Amino acid sequence: MKDRLVVIGNGMASLRFLERLTERAPGRYDVSVVGAEPQAAYNRVLLSSLLGGEVDEAGCAFRGLDWYESHGIRLITGAPVTEIDRENGLVMVGETHVLPFDRLVLAVGSVPIRLPKPGMDLPGVLTFRDLADVTAIRKAAVEHARAIVIGGGLLGLEAAVGLARLGVDTTLLHVMDRLMERQLDHAAAGLVKRAMEARGVKVLLKADTATVEGDGKVERLILSDGTVLPADLVVMSVGVRPNVALAQNAGIAVGRGIKVDDRMQSSDPRIFALGECAEHRGQIYGLVEPAYEQAETLSRHLVGEEVAYAGTSLATSLKVSGLPVFSAGAIEAPEGSETILMSDPGLGLYRKLIVADDRLLGAVFVGDIAEQGWCKDLIRTGASVAAHRDDLMFGRTAPQPLAA
Numbered sequence: 001m002k003d004r005l006v007v008i009g010n011g012m013a014s015l016r017f018l019e020r021l022t023e024r025a026p027g028r029y030d031v032s033v034v035g036a037e038p039q040a041a042y043n044r045v046l047l048s049s050l051l052g053g054e055v056d057e058a059g060c061a062f063r064g065l066d067w068y069e070s071h072g073i074r075l076i077t078g079a080p081v082t083e084i085d086r087e088n089g090l091v092m093v094g095e096t097h098v099l100p101f102d103r104l105v106l107a108v109g110s111v112p113i114r115l116p117k118p119g120m121d122l123p124g125v126l127t128f129r130d131l132a133d134v135t136a137i138r139k140a141a142v143e144h145a146r147a148i149v150i151g152g153g154l155l156g157l158e159a160a161v162g163l164a165r166l167g168v169d170t171t172l173l174h175v176m177d178r179l180m181e182r183q184l185d186h187a188a189a190g191l192v193k194r195a196m197e198a199r200g201v202k203v204l205l206k207a208d209t210a211t212v213e214g215d216g217k218v219e220r221l222i223l224s225d226g227t228v229l230p231a232d233l234v235v236m237s238v239g240v241r242p243n244v245a246l247a248q249n250a251g252i253a254v255g256r257g258i259k260v261d262d263r264m265q266s267s268d269p270r271i272f273a274l275g276e277c278a279e280h281r282g283q284i285y286g287l288v289e290p291a292y293e294q295a296e297t298l299s300r301h302l303v304g305e306e307v308a309y310a311g312t313s314l315a316t317s318l319k320v321s322g323l324p325v326f327s328a329g330a331i332e333a334p335e336g337s338e339t340i341l342m343s344d345p346g347l348g349l350y351r352k353l354i355v356a357d358d359r360l361l362g363a364v365f366v367g368d369i370a371e372q373g374w375c376k377d378l379i380r381t382g383a384s385v386a387a388h389r390d391d392l393m394f395g396r397t398a399p400q401p402l403a404a
Ligand SMILES: Cc1cc2nc3c(=O)[nH]c(=O)nc-3n(C[C@H](O)[C@H](O)[C@H](O)COP(=O)(O)OP(=O)(O)OC[C@H]3O[C@@H](n4cnc5c(N)ncnc54)[C@H](O)[C@@H]3O)c2cc1C
Pocket: 008, 009, 010, 011, 012, 013, 014, 034, 035, 036, 037, 044, 045, 046, 047, 048, 079, 080, 081, 082, 107, 108, 109, 110, 128, 129, 130, 155, 158, 243, 246, 274, 275, 276, 277, 285, 286, 287, 288, 289, 291, 318
């Protein structure tokens, strides 16, 4: 009899894992997948485009149900797993299914954080994580609606631009003094702010939400300095928390996420975790690339290959409604390093490189991010940049200095 492999969660990490596993060893396991959402895995990254109406739901789909079927995968959707019984090797899906497992993969992603402030449970206060959220936001974003997005990180920016594109009066609140402060320095964040404003989003920095109020539904948001902002909908985008509840209840070791080793194995050798719910070497990730690398690692491990995931060097690359932004490594120069800077606010161009001992420590680009892949590799490998400084700043076609 084949080993029974159950995967909990059918998001981006889960699907990539299933694809790689079935490519490597078709039919090796008897595979069941249980997803809480009603749809099979889709491209979550495109939810911002879906919100803004640039793609439709079909454009976010990955694999049709026929793909799962033709690969012998039993897919159960719209059914959250409620319990893992490790002693008996069972996964419970409410009252409806009991799935026995020999190997279990947790790919349950994250849950959006709701600010612990009064009024956050009022109707009209929404999160931005899945297709159901986008449907709810679009439904609330009617003509003349006033929307407030809380959170000036990547997702908050994307939600705000999407809402503005729908013609909604949109204000973005961020508690810090600049947008995307973990990825951008002040100058780059300033350009992004201008780009947001050019797209019709009002941006309020150092804006600390005190409470949301309304009679039966959200009507206004009040800042801690007393400012009152009328609102018909509030989109909360203040971060996510790895989904650890199932693992924790089953007695699997968790820290901020489900703790895994370099093979994505949890504290129980039959159980693995990957994607946003996993914590590897103390690190949790909120992006697709690490989730995909982890999926690759686990698929190889489960077909008996020798493999070790060493972590993913993180870079952020996004488009704020057409404005490309890239950030990797350090964003502020540590002592003893050099900063190479090029800034043309008129053209919306900004490039900053942080170099120490001829090694690239960090890069922040706005406007033109053509060299992003190269910079990312240089930061990751620590290779010498002595011969490439001009190219890094101006592109690989930069004129070479004349020989003396
Ligand atoms: C709007 C938006 C834009 C984004 N843009 C980018 C981007 O530009 N670049 C980038 O790198 N990343 C981006 N991300 C992040 C990226 O989508 C995630 O990092 C990625 O989806 C993580 O994959 P995952 O499989 O770990 O989690 P998910 O894709 O969230 O999948 C987890 C799945 O598990 C399900 N689940 C949870 N609990 C249970 C349960 N008990 N039983 C069954 N199923 C369960 C969930 O419903 C969900 O479907 C974006 C995210 C959002 C929301």
